[in-house]
Amino acid sequence: MSETLEIGIIAEGPTDILVIKEIVENLISDQYEFTCTSIQPKCSAVFEQLNTELGTGWSGVCRCLLEMKKQSNGKFDQHIGIKRLNLLIIHLDVDVTRQSYKDGHLRNIDNNLPCPSIQCPLPLRQRNQCPSDCDIPRQRANAIRQVVLNWLDNCTPQNLVFCTPSQAMDAWVFAAFFPDDIRIRQNKLECVERPERLLKSKPKQKRIEKTVTDYRKKIVGSYCNLWSNVRQNCSEAERFSQEFLKVLNTVET
Amino acid sequence: MYGIKEIIIESFKSLESVTVELGLLNIFIGANGSGKSNFLEGVGVLSAAVDGRVNDQTLLMRGVRPGTPQLYKSSFKNTDTPSCIAFTAKNTKTQYHVELDNADDPPKPNWLFLQEQLCSIANNKEYQTQEKRNHIKSDRGFAVLRAEESNKKPPLQLIRRLQDYRIYTPTTPVLRSMSTDTQPHRPLGLSGGRLPEAVHELLLYQDSDSYARQITSDFFSLISWADEYSTVSVSKIPIPTFASVSPRILKFQDHFMANERNVVSGYDASEGAMYVLFLAVLVAHPDSPTFCAIENADYGLNPRLVKKLFQQISQWVIDSPVQKQLLITTHNPIVLDGLPIQNDKIRLFVVNRTSKGKTAIKRILPTEEIIDMGKKGHTLSELWVMGLLGGVPDV
Numbered sequence: 076m077s078e079t080l081e082i083g084i085i086a087e088g089p090t091d092i093l094v095i096k097e098i099v100e101n102l103i104s105d106q107y108e109f110t111c112t113s114i115q116p117k118c119s120a121v122f123e124q125l126n127t128e129l130g131t132g133w134s135g136v137c138r139c140l141l142e143m144k145k146q147s148n149g150k151f152d153q154h155i156g157i158k159r160l161n162l163l164i165i166h167l168d169v170d171v172t173r174q175s176y177k178d179g180h181l182r183n184i185d186n187n188l189p190c191p192s193i194q195c196p197l198p199l200r201q202r203n204q205c206p207s208d209c210d211i212p213r214q215r216a217n218a219i220r221q222v223v224l225n226w227l228d229n230c231t232p233q234n235l236v237f238c239t240p241s242q243a244m245d246a247w248v249f250a251a252f253f254p255d256d257i258r259i260r261q262n263k264l265e266c267v268e269r270p271e272r273l274l275k276s277k278p279k280q281k282r283i284e285k286t287v288t289d290y291r292k293k294i295v296g297s298y299c300n301l302w303s304n305v306r307q308n309c310s311e312a313e314r315f316s317q318e319f320l321k322v323l324n325t326v327e328t
Numbered sequence: 329m330y331g332i333k334e335i336i337i338e339s340f341k342s343l344e345s346v347t348v349e350l351g352l353l354n355i356f357i358g359a360n361g362s363g364k365s366n367f368l369e370g371v372g373v374l375s376a377a378v379d380g381r382v383n384d385q386t387l388l389m390r391g392v393r394p395g396t397p398q399l400y401k402s403s404f405k406n407t408d409t410p411s412c413i414a415f416t417a418k419n420t421k422t423q424y425h426v427e428l429d430n431a432d433d434p435p436k437p438n439w440l441f442l443q444e445q446l447c448s449i450a451n452n453k454e455y456q457t458q459e460k461r462n463h464i465k466s467d468r469g470f471a472v473l474r475a476e477e478s479n480k481k482p483p484l485q486l487i488r489r490l491q492d493y494r495i496y497t498p499t500t501p502v503l504r505s506m507s508t509d510t511q512p513h514r515p516l517g518l519s520g521g522r523l524p525e526a527v528h529e530l531l532l533y534q535d536s537d538s539y540a541r542q543i544t545s546d547f548f549s550l551i552s553w554a555d556e557y558s559t560v561s562v563s564k565i566p567i568p569t570f571a572s573v574s575p576r577i578l579k580f581q582d583h584f585m586a587n588e589r590n591v592v593s594g595y596d597a598s599e600g601a602m603y604v605l606f607l608a609v610l611v612a613h614p615d616s617p618t619f620c621a622i623e624n625a626d627y628g629l630n631p632r633l634v635k636k637l638f639q640q641i642s643q644w645v646i647d648s649p650v651q652k653q654l655l656i657t658t659h660n661p662i663v664l665d666g667l668p669i670q671n672d673k674i675r676l677f678v679v680n681r682t683s684k685g686k687t688a689i690k691r692i693l694p695t696e697e698i699i700d701m702g703k704k705g706h707t708l709s710e711l712w713v714m715g716l717l718g719g720v721p722d723v
Contacts (some may be wrong), residue, residue, distance in 0.1 A: 077408060079680075079682050079688045081718065083715070083716075089722065089723065090723055093722070096722075098551065099683075100683060103683070108682040108683050108684050108686065109683045109689075110680040110683070110688060111683070111722075112713040112715045112718045112719075112720060113717055113720070113722050114713050114714055115714055117710060117713055117714060118713070138340050142714070143716075144716075146701060146704070146706050146711075147701075148704065153697070154697075154716075155695060155697035155698055155711075155716070156711055156714070156715075156716025156717070157716075158697065159545070159717075159718075174658070220372060223339060228539055287723075
């Protein structure tokens with residue numbers, strides 16, 4: 076393919092974008108070149124101060140998608156900004172299922188947030204070893220995907236790939252750098268709530284702070300090569316890889 | 329009129345292989361470090377090559393930062409350093425191609441011409457000089473000679489236009505005549521030096537040229553506080569003695585001030601007026617280049633003025649009797665809202681760097697969808713700021 080692939084990313088935050096770009100680097104073999112552009116909603120700092128997370132976070136993704144839906148007269152898949160892309164990635168952490176629109180300073184778009192709670196059926200004492208075929212993360216990811224589909228009235232482009240880490244992107248970061256951690260051996264990582272705390276709990280020299288500076292220093296350039304660790308240990312990472320490659324194949328032909 | 333239709337740059341800085349089909353007004357947007365300036369400078373190297381010599385002096389006089397061969401030749405990770413840097417320019421009838429090389433250590437003052445071709449596109453026939461000498465691996469190019477000896481319009485106009493090229497980066501102190509221009513040229517220095525003299529010449533020229541007259545009067549639709557503008561000797565206007573490095577200075581009449589106290593000099597006037605006049609001179613002065621680039625053309629301008637100014641510049645270049653060609657870089661989204669890109673002469677390019685660091689330049693075409701969005705009240709600036717056109721940093 077002679078043309079440069081153009082990939083758009085609508086993600087919760089700047090650290091998520093850095094991780095996604097690393098993943099894309101891994102999934103697109105070296106022979107292809109691409110540009111990644113993050114798509115963000117319009118916002119002014121004054122309103123960000125009034126409503127925290129207005130510009131970023133899951134509500135930023137929501138606002139961005141709704142704004143684009145409006146710009147394209149309800150036909151999100153026909154938006155010129157989408158049509159010029161070879162591939163569009165929409166990222167939302169699975170833990171958004173627990174949020175309400177009020178949390179995100181959004182009017183109640185639909186009665187679909189928070190999603191009905193999906194609880195682990197195992198009794199507490201048996202949760203030390205989660206079965207490998209546990210589909211709880213998948214059910215939660217499907218729930219948040221459905222929320223996005225509702226936002227867009229199911230009008231999604233064919234080149235869309237969902238990126239729905241369970242329960243948050245931090246789990247994918249953790250899985251990459253700490254593949255021998257006990258939570259991974261117990262197959263529980265995707266059910267850990269607030270996985271950023273796992274990263275914070277590491278000794279200082281191994282700790283990864285959730286800041287762009289720390290991510291640039293510790294993740295950019297190395298995470299790409301660790302993606303196989305994540306695919307092995309996080310079902311949603313494997314799902315993202317497969318869905319990405321499927322869309323990529325249609326782009327190439 | 330044979331304007332430049334296409335520029336191809338290969339192996340120069342971040343431009344591994346870039347082809348840009350030009351209109352008259354060409355706006356380049358992109359993140360800092362995406363390669364916009366590299367493209368403008370690549371055209372500057374091409375211009376120096378056309379003129380016969382590529383060295384620090386010929387580059388500086390065009391506004392190009394001279395660089396060592398290591399810096400000029402693309403050096404991407406895991407790839408071999410190219411043997412040369414290569415440039416091609418075309419109009420509808422003629423193509424000029426040049427390949428340049430220089431030793432890495434120590435570099436020679438002049439770059440070597442490994443290959444130089446000026447030929448007709450229709451039959452690929454080269455325009456040769458009458459002297460049968462071998463031009464290959466010389467430190468001189470012979471494009472001008474070849475074009476002149478051909479005595480044909482297409483090669484002559486391609487070469488003249490490329491020779492003309494320079495990159496302007498106007499700065500407020502120079503535009504105000506408070507600082508000297510390190511690259512003085514007629515009619516304007518590369519930082520905007522000689523602005524009062526150039527405005528004076530333009531005001532004289534407008535008496536005999538309706539196009540210049542239109543442009544000098546359009547100034548008033550952009551700068552509403554001024555009733556009149558002209559230039560005078562510095563001795564005839566009250567300014568601090570240290571304030572001007574030029575014998576002439578711009579003079580404006582402020583619409584709101586009382587008579588006899590309503591004269592404002594270029595030293596005091598709003599910088600917006602300076603930038604508008606700078607652009608007007610570049611477009612309408614009879615001696616301004618037919619092909620040039622401007623960096624930071626929108627500096628110091630109110631957003632609404634920016635939009636109107638770029639609407640105005642678009643109209644100026646569309647109406648230009650000599651079909652001036654401008655390359656302009658900007659970081660101001662509002663510039664996009666002033667561009668009638670449905671006119672093929674006005675082109676918008678987005679500059680990005682790929683995953684391998686190579687600069688990619690893509691034209692934003694006025695598709696039906698874009699026009700349709702405009703009808704619904706959406707703007708190109710909003711699409712750019714959201715990242716929907718590309719050309720934004722990850723911050």
